[in-house]
Amino acid sequence: GENVEQHPSTLSVQEGDSAVIKCTYSDSASNYFPWYKQELGKRPQLIIDIRSNVGEKKDQRIAVTLNKTAKHFSLHITETQPEDSAVYFCAASIIQGAQKLVFGQGTRLTINP
Amino acid sequence: DTEVTQTPKHLVMGMTNKKSLKCEQHMGHRAMYWYKQKAKKPPELMFVYSYEKLSINESVPSRFSPECPNSSLLNLHLHALQPEDSALYLCASSQDQTSGRTDTQYFGPGTRLTVL
Numbered sequence: 001g002e003n004v005e006q007h008p009s010t011l012s013v014q015e016g017d018s019a020v021i022k023c024t025y026s027d028s029a030s031n032y033f034p035w036y037k038q039e040l041g042k043r044p045q046l047i048i049d050i051r052s053n054v055g056e057k058k059d060q061r062i063a064v065t066l067n068k069t070a071k072h073f074s075l076h077i078t079e080t081q082p083e084d085s086a087v088y089f090c091a092a093s094i095i096q097g098a099q100k101l102v103f104g105q106g107t108r109l110t111i112n113p
Numbered sequence: 114d115t116e117v118t119q120t121p122k123h124l125v126m127g128m129t130n131k132k133s134l135k136c137e138q139h140m141g142h143r144a145m146y147w148y149k150q151k152a153k154k155p156p157e158l159m160f161v162y163s164y165e166k167l168s169i170n171e172s173v174p175s176r177f178s179p180e181c182p183n184s185s186l187l188n189l190h191l192h193a194l195q196p197e198d199s200a201l202y203l204c205a206s207s208q209d210q211t212s213g214r215t216d217t218q219y220f221g222p223g224t225r226l227t228v229l
Contacts, residue, residue, distance in 0.1 A: 042222070043221060046219070089156075099216075100161060101215075
């Protein structure tokens with residue numbers, strides 16, 4: 001079945017610097033890759049997603065890149081702010097009877113003022 | 114309405130109790146999901162409903178019993194739980210499971226369950 005690996009597990013950056021989180025997936029049939037941000041005690045919130053027919057997508061300070069050949073995708077956050085501190089989860093979609101998401105283990109991002 | 118809502122926010126129950134978690138969405142979504150999330154871990158899929166029919170059961174113990182009374186509501190009935198079942202239970206919904214493409218899943222705020 002699908003396996004999603006996410007690195008690093010923790011990341012600490014200075015405010016204003018960039019942060020990059022990387023994920024790899026195993027099932028070449030996966031075609032949808034969302035990123036969720038989860039603040040402490042809150043729900044996971046979709047921040048950006050990308051489909052397999054696109055190599056890059058950007059939304060203000062957030063961008064996601066996808067390399068289908070290498071089966072990896074990355075989240076890039078530029079000009080980081082304290083409110084970016086949270087746990088970030090990547091995911092990949094698979095179809096096993098029905099569509100479902102397989103999540104990475106998460107990255108705890110801390111922005112230091 | 115663009116939100117998934119869940120009740121209650123917190124629940125404490127004994128191992129002999131019977132309780133239910135409730136999830137509701139009014140976005141016209143036809144797929145609904147239950148996830149379990151332990152601390153510092155990703156959400157773990159439990160059940161998927163598509164057009165009110167159960168389409169995925171991830172080998173969840175029978176002490177968890179899902180129900181989808183209509184397209185807007187999803188329940189999770191709990192009975193004879195164990196302390197290790199204590200977790201955050203998240204509901205999610207997405208537009209469709211049959212369109213041939215994966216649709217975005219939107220999560221509710223979760224129910225924090227403690228089993229004593």
